[in-house]
Amino acid sequence: MADRSGSAPQTSRHPAPRHFLTLGDFTADELNRVVWRGVDLKEMWRIGQRYEPLRGRTLAMIFELSSTRTRVSFEAGMHQLGGHALSLSPNDSHLGRGEPVEDTARVLSEMVDAVMIRTFDHATVERFAAAASIPVINGMTSRSHPCQLLADMQTLVEYRGEISGTTVAFVGDGHNMCNSYIGAAGLFGFELRIATPSGHEPSQGILPAPNVELVDSPAHAVDGADLVVTDVWSSMGHEGEEADRRAAFVGYQVSPALLDRAKPDALFMHCLPAHRGEEISNDMLDDPRSVAWVEAGNRLHSQKALLEFLLVA
Numbered sequence: 001m002a003d004r005s006g007s008a009p010q011t012s013r014h015p016a017p018r019h020f021l022t023l024g025d026f027t028a029d030e031l032n033r034v035v036w037r038g039v040d041l042k043e044m045w046r047i048g049q050r051y052e053p054l055r056g057r058t059l060a061m062i063f064e065l066s067s068t069r070t071r072v073s074f075e076a077g078m079h080q081l082g083g084h085a086l087s088l089s090p091n092d093s094h095l096g097r098g099e100p101v102e103d104t105a106r107v108l109s110e111m112v113d114a115v116m117i118r119t120f121d122h123a124t125v126e127r128f129a130a131a132a133s134i135p136v137i138n139g140m141t142s143r144s145h146p147c148q149l150l151a152d153m154q155t156l157v158e159y160r161g162e163i164s165g166t167t168v169a170f171v172g173d174g175h176n177m178c179n180s181y182i183g184a185a186g187l188f189g190f191e192l193r194i195a196t197p198s199g200h201e202p203s204q205g206i207l208p209a210p211n212v213e214l215v216d217s218p219a220h221a222v223d224g225a226d227l228v229v230t231d232v233w234s235s236m237g238h239e240g241e242e243a244d245r246r247a248a249f250v251g252y253q254v255s256p257a258l259l260d261r262a263k264p265d266a267l268f269m270h271c272l273p274a275h276r277g278e279e280i281s282n283d284m285l286d287d288p289r290s291v292a293w294v295e296a297g298n299r300l301h302s303q304k305a306l307l308e309f310l311l312v313a
Protein backbone atom coordinates (compact mmCIF):
# COMPACT_ATOMS: atom_id res chain seq x y z
CA MET A 1 0.00 0.00 0.00
CA ALA A 2 1.27 3.49 -0.82
CA ASP A 3 2.52 5.67 2.01
CA ARG A 4 -0.36 8.18 2.45
CA SER A 5 1.54 10.41 4.88
CA GLY A 6 3.87 11.74 2.20
CA SER A 7 6.92 10.95 4.32
CA ALA A 8 9.71 8.83 2.88
CA PRO A 9 9.36 5.12 3.68
CA GLN A 10 12.02 3.46 5.82
CA THR A 11 14.36 1.44 3.63
CA SER A 12 17.16 0.51 5.99
CA ARG A 13 16.46 -1.85 8.91
CA HIS A 14 20.04 -2.01 10.18
CA PRO A 15 21.85 1.32 9.92
CA ALA A 16 25.17 -0.18 11.08
CA PRO A 17 25.22 -3.94 10.49
CA ARG A 18 28.13 -6.10 11.63
CA HIS A 19 29.85 -8.02 8.85
CA PHE A 20 32.11 -11.08 8.91
CA LEU A 21 34.48 -10.60 5.99
CA THR A 22 37.66 -11.54 7.86
CA LEU A 23 38.34 -12.78 11.39
CA GLY A 24 39.57 -9.27 12.17
CA ASP A 25 35.99 -7.95 11.93
CA PHE A 26 35.40 -9.54 15.37
CA THR A 27 37.32 -9.07 18.59
CA ALA A 28 39.14 -12.03 20.12
CA ASP A 29 36.41 -12.21 22.80
CA GLU A 30 33.66 -12.27 20.18
CA LEU A 31 35.42 -14.98 18.16
CA ASN A 32 35.85 -17.17 21.22
CA ARG A 33 32.21 -16.60 22.15
CA VAL A 34 31.08 -17.75 18.70
CA VAL A 35 33.35 -20.81 18.76
CA TRP A 36 32.18 -21.95 22.21
CA ARG A 37 28.56 -21.21 21.30
CA GLY A 38 29.03 -23.56 18.34
CA VAL A 39 29.89 -26.30 20.85
CA ASP A 40 26.64 -25.58 22.77
CA LEU A 41 24.50 -25.49 19.62
CA LYS A 42 26.00 -28.81 18.49
CA GLU A 43 25.04 -30.44 21.78
CA MET A 44 21.51 -28.97 21.60
CA TRP A 45 21.18 -30.40 18.07
CA ARG A 46 22.59 -33.78 19.20
CA ILE A 47 19.96 -34.18 21.94
CA GLY A 48 17.17 -32.98 19.66
CA GLN A 49 16.48 -29.69 21.43
CA ARG A 50 14.64 -27.30 19.13
CA TYR A 51 16.06 -23.79 19.02
CA GLU A 52 14.54 -21.52 16.38
CA PRO A 53 15.51 -17.89 17.02
CA LEU A 54 15.64 -17.15 13.27
CA ARG A 55 12.01 -18.03 12.52
CA GLY A 56 10.86 -15.86 9.63
CA ARG A 57 14.42 -14.77 8.78
CA THR A 58 16.12 -15.38 5.42
CA LEU A 59 19.76 -15.79 4.39
CA ALA A 60 20.63 -15.21 0.72
CA MET A 61 23.68 -17.17 -0.43
CA ILE A 62 25.58 -15.99 -3.52
CA PHE A 63 27.91 -18.56 -5.05
CA GLU A 64 30.18 -17.38 -7.86
CA LEU A 65 32.36 -20.48 -7.16
CA SER A 66 31.32 -24.05 -6.45
CA SER A 67 30.77 -25.39 -2.95
CA THR A 68 29.51 -28.44 -1.09
CA ARG A 69 30.21 -27.80 2.60
CA THR A 70 29.54 -24.06 2.69
CA ARG A 71 26.26 -24.33 0.80
CA VAL A 72 24.88 -27.27 2.76
CA SER A 73 26.01 -26.06 6.18
CA PHE A 74 24.52 -22.59 5.79
CA GLU A 75 21.27 -23.92 4.32
CA ALA A 76 20.86 -26.65 6.95
CA GLY A 77 21.94 -24.24 9.68
CA MET A 78 19.31 -21.66 8.75
CA HIS A 79 16.68 -24.42 8.64
CA GLN A 80 17.69 -25.73 12.09
CA LEU A 81 17.47 -22.20 13.52
CA GLY A 82 13.93 -21.86 12.17
CA GLY A 83 14.84 -19.68 9.18
CA HIS A 84 15.27 -20.11 5.47
CA ALA A 85 18.16 -19.88 2.99
CA LEU A 86 18.11 -19.30 -0.74
CA SER A 87 20.95 -19.72 -3.19
CA LEU A 88 21.87 -17.50 -6.13
CA SER A 89 24.52 -18.06 -8.79
CA PRO A 90 25.65 -15.63 -11.51
CA ASN A 91 23.70 -17.78 -13.99
CA ASP A 92 20.38 -17.36 -12.24
CA SER A 93 20.73 -13.76 -11.09
CA HIS A 94 21.53 -10.45 -12.76
CA LEU A 95 24.99 -10.44 -11.15
CA GLY A 96 26.05 -12.56 -14.11
CA ARG A 97 24.61 -10.01 -16.54
CA GLY A 98 26.41 -6.98 -15.21
CA GLU A 99 24.10 -5.62 -12.48
CA PRO A 100 26.47 -3.82 -10.10
CA VAL A 101 27.32 -5.54 -6.84
CA GLU A 102 26.25 -2.40 -4.94
CA ASP A 103 22.78 -2.40 -6.53
CA THR A 104 22.35 -6.08 -5.68
CA ALA A 105 23.42 -5.38 -2.09
CA ARG A 106 20.86 -2.59 -1.72
CA VAL A 107 18.06 -4.68 -3.20
CA LEU A 108 18.80 -7.79 -1.11
CA SER A 109 19.00 -5.57 1.99
CA GLU A 110 15.30 -4.78 1.42
CA MET A 111 14.31 -8.45 1.17
CA VAL A 112 16.47 -10.72 3.33
CA ASP A 113 18.17 -10.54 6.73
CA ALA A 114 21.76 -11.49 5.83
CA VAL A 115 23.87 -12.40 2.82
CA MET A 116 26.65 -14.95 2.50
CA ILE A 117 28.93 -14.58 -0.54
CA ARG A 118 31.51 -16.90 -2.05
CA THR A 119 33.46 -15.12 -4.77
CA PHE A 120 37.03 -15.05 -6.07
CA ASP A 121 37.84 -11.36 -5.63
CA HIS A 122 37.82 -10.24 -1.98
CA ALA A 123 37.07 -6.68 -3.11
CA THR A 124 33.65 -7.90 -4.26
CA VAL A 125 32.55 -8.85 -0.72
CA GLU A 126 33.96 -5.56 0.58
CA ARG A 127 31.98 -3.58 -2.00
CA PHE A 128 28.86 -5.64 -1.27
CA ALA A 129 29.20 -5.06 2.48
CA ALA A 130 29.83 -1.34 2.05
CA ALA A 131 26.51 -0.98 0.19
CA ALA A 132 24.46 -3.43 2.30
CA SER A 133 22.37 -2.52 5.35
CA ILE A 134 22.30 -6.14 6.55
CA PRO A 135 25.14 -8.40 7.77
CA VAL A 136 27.39 -9.82 5.04
CA ILE A 137 29.39 -13.04 5.56
CA ASN A 138 32.45 -14.05 3.56
CA GLY A 139 31.84 -17.63 2.40
CA MET A 140 35.39 -17.74 0.96
CA THR A 141 37.40 -15.48 -1.32
CA SER A 142 40.89 -15.82 -2.76
CA ARG A 143 42.13 -13.92 0.31
CA SER A 144 40.39 -15.61 3.22
CA HIS A 145 38.00 -18.25 4.50
CA PRO A 146 37.00 -17.07 7.98
CA CYS A 147 33.99 -19.42 8.34
CA GLN A 148 36.32 -22.41 7.95
CA LEU A 149 38.48 -21.08 10.79
CA LEU A 150 35.44 -20.96 13.10
CA ALA A 151 34.86 -24.66 12.41
CA ASP A 152 38.54 -25.51 12.81
CA MET A 153 38.76 -23.68 16.14
CA GLN A 154 35.56 -25.37 17.37
CA THR A 155 37.11 -28.73 16.47
CA LEU A 156 40.30 -27.83 18.32
CA VAL A 157 38.43 -26.89 21.52
CA GLU A 158 36.32 -30.05 21.29
CA TYR A 159 39.44 -32.24 21.18
CA ARG A 160 41.85 -30.19 23.28
CA GLY A 161 39.65 -28.01 25.50
CA GLU A 162 41.51 -24.85 24.53
CA ILE A 163 43.11 -23.03 21.63
CA SER A 164 45.38 -20.55 23.37
CA GLY A 165 48.90 -21.85 23.89
CA THR A 166 48.75 -24.56 21.22
CA THR A 167 51.15 -24.85 18.28
CA VAL A 168 49.74 -25.19 14.77
CA ALA A 169 51.68 -26.20 11.65
CA PHE A 170 50.41 -25.12 8.24
CA VAL A 171 52.06 -27.05 5.39
CA GLY A 172 51.37 -26.21 1.75
CA ASP A 173 50.04 -23.31 -0.28
CA GLY A 174 50.20 -19.84 1.30
CA HIS A 175 46.73 -19.05 -0.03
CA ASN A 176 43.38 -18.20 1.57
CA MET A 177 43.38 -20.92 4.26
CA CYS A 178 46.94 -20.08 5.24
CA ASN A 179 46.04 -16.37 5.33
CA SER A 180 43.10 -17.12 7.62
CA TYR A 181 45.29 -19.17 9.98
CA ILE A 182 47.69 -16.23 10.11
CA GLY A 183 44.87 -13.94 11.24
CA ALA A 184 43.62 -16.54 13.71
CA ALA A 185 47.03 -17.01 15.40
CA GLY A 186 47.03 -13.54 16.92
CA LEU A 187 43.32 -13.46 17.74
CA PHE A 188 43.09 -16.96 19.29
CA GLY A 189 46.58 -16.93 20.81
CA PHE A 190 48.26 -19.95 19.21
CA GLU A 191 51.74 -20.24 17.66
CA LEU A 192 51.64 -20.81 13.90
CA ARG A 193 54.54 -22.28 11.91
CA ILE A 194 54.15 -22.16 8.14
CA ALA A 195 56.07 -24.20 5.55
CA THR A 196 55.43 -23.29 1.91
CA PRO A 197 57.53 -23.84 -1.20
CA SER A 198 59.45 -20.83 -2.46
CA GLY A 199 57.14 -18.61 -4.53
CA HIS A 200 54.00 -19.83 -2.74
CA GLU A 201 54.36 -17.86 0.50
CA PRO A 202 51.36 -15.98 1.96
CA SER A 203 50.19 -12.91 0.03
CA GLN A 204 52.11 -9.67 0.39
CA GLY A 205 50.93 -7.55 3.29
CA ILE A 206 49.72 -10.54 5.34
CA LEU A 207 53.06 -11.02 7.14
CA PRO A 208 54.55 -10.18 9.56
CA ALA A 209 51.75 -11.06 11.97
CA PRO A 210 51.60 -11.85 15.69
CA ASN A 211 52.54 -15.44 16.72
CA VAL A 212 53.48 -16.46 13.14
CA GLU A 213 56.78 -17.82 11.83
CA LEU A 214 57.70 -18.90 8.29
CA VAL A 215 59.98 -21.95 8.52
CA ASP A 216 62.18 -23.70 5.99
CA SER A 217 60.62 -27.17 5.80
CA PRO A 218 57.45 -29.18 6.56
CA ALA A 219 59.43 -31.17 9.16
CA HIS A 220 60.45 -27.99 10.98
CA ALA A 221 56.82 -26.75 10.94
CA VAL A 222 55.38 -30.03 12.25
CA ASP A 223 57.98 -30.81 14.97
CA GLY A 224 56.09 -30.89 18.29
CA ALA A 225 52.92 -29.34 16.87
CA ASP A 226 49.44 -29.88 18.39
CA LEU A 227 47.64 -29.47 15.08
CA VAL A 228 48.79 -29.97 11.47
CA VAL A 229 46.77 -28.32 8.68
CA THR A 230 47.01 -28.30 4.92
CA ASP A 231 44.94 -27.32 1.90
CA VAL A 232 44.91 -28.18 -1.80
CA TRP A 233 47.89 -27.17 -3.91
CA SER A 234 45.69 -25.68 -6.66
CA SER A 235 42.78 -23.67 -5.28
CA MET A 236 39.89 -22.30 -7.29
CA GLY A 237 41.40 -19.66 -9.56
CA HIS A 238 44.60 -21.67 -10.17
CA GLU A 239 43.09 -23.67 -13.02
CA GLY A 240 45.73 -24.47 -15.64
CA GLU A 241 48.59 -24.29 -13.09
CA GLU A 242 48.08 -27.81 -11.70
CA ALA A 243 51.13 -29.48 -13.32
CA ASP A 244 53.51 -26.66 -12.34
CA ARG A 245 52.15 -26.64 -8.82
CA ARG A 246 52.48 -30.41 -8.41
CA ALA A 247 56.17 -30.00 -9.30
CA ALA A 248 56.66 -26.99 -6.99
CA PHE A 249 55.04 -28.72 -4.00
CA VAL A 250 57.07 -31.94 -4.11
CA GLY A 251 58.11 -32.66 -0.50
CA TYR A 252 55.12 -30.77 0.97
CA GLN A 253 52.69 -33.72 1.15
CA VAL A 254 51.24 -34.36 4.63
CA SER A 255 51.34 -38.05 5.58
CA PRO A 256 51.12 -40.12 8.77
CA ALA A 257 54.95 -40.30 8.73
CA LEU A 258 55.20 -36.49 8.74
CA LEU A 259 52.60 -36.32 11.52
CA ASP A 260 54.76 -38.66 13.62
CA ARG A 261 57.04 -35.62 14.17
CA ALA A 262 54.16 -33.78 15.91
CA LYS A 263 53.00 -34.39 19.49
CA PRO A 264 51.75 -37.95 20.13
CA ASP A 265 48.17 -36.66 20.47
CA ALA A 266 48.41 -34.25 17.52
CA LEU A 267 45.40 -33.64 15.25
CA PHE A 268 45.23 -33.30 11.48
CA MET A 269 42.72 -31.00 9.73
CA HIS A 270 41.90 -30.30 6.08
CA CYS A 271 39.09 -27.95 5.01
CA LEU A 272 38.24 -30.29 2.10
CA PRO A 273 37.82 -31.15 -0.68
CA ALA A 274 41.10 -33.09 -0.53
CA HIS A 275 43.30 -34.39 -3.32
CA ARG A 276 44.74 -37.69 -2.14
CA GLY A 277 48.20 -38.26 -3.60
CA GLU A 278 48.88 -34.50 -3.74
CA GLU A 279 48.72 -32.39 -0.56
CA ILE A 280 47.91 -35.52 1.50
CA SER A 281 48.97 -39.13 1.18
CA ASN A 282 46.30 -41.67 0.24
CA ASP A 283 45.98 -42.81 3.86
CA MET A 284 46.07 -39.45 5.70
CA LEU A 285 42.31 -38.97 6.11
CA ASP A 286 41.99 -42.55 7.45
CA ASP A 287 44.66 -41.98 10.10
CA PRO A 288 43.18 -41.84 13.63
CA ARG A 289 44.77 -38.43 14.13
CA SER A 290 42.68 -36.96 11.28
CA VAL A 291 39.55 -35.09 12.47
CA ALA A 292 38.60 -33.78 9.03
CA TRP A 293 35.06 -35.23 9.08
CA VAL A 294 34.29 -33.70 12.48
CA GLU A 295 35.84 -30.47 11.25
CA ALA A 296 33.54 -30.49 8.20
CA GLY A 297 30.49 -31.19 10.40
CA ASN A 298 31.42 -28.29 12.64
CA ARG A 299 30.87 -25.89 9.73
CA LEU A 300 27.18 -26.40 10.50
CA HIS A 301 27.32 -25.58 14.19
CA SER A 302 29.92 -22.80 14.19
CA GLN A 303 28.04 -21.00 11.42
CA LYS A 304 24.77 -21.32 13.35
CA ALA A 305 26.60 -19.57 16.18
CA LEU A 306 27.79 -16.93 13.73
CA LEU A 307 24.27 -16.37 12.35
CA GLU A 308 22.89 -16.13 15.88
CA PHE A 309 25.60 -13.62 16.80
CA LEU A 310 24.89 -11.44 13.74
CA LEU A 311 21.09 -11.67 13.76
CA VAL A 312 19.99 -12.25 17.35
CA ALA A 313 22.68 -11.28 19.84
Ligand code: CP
Binds near residue numbers: 140148271272273
Ligand atom coordinates in the same frame (compact mmCIF):
# COMPACT_ATOMS: atom_id res chain seq x y z
N1 CP B 1 35.81 -26.17 2.91
C1 CP B 1 34.90 -25.64 2.09
O1 CP B 1 34.68 -24.43 2.09
O2 CP B 1 34.24 -26.55 1.32
P1 CP B 1 33.30 -26.19 0.08
O3 CP B 1 34.19 -25.60 -0.98
O4 CP B 1 32.71 -27.51 -0.32
O5 CP B 1 32.26 -25.21 0.52
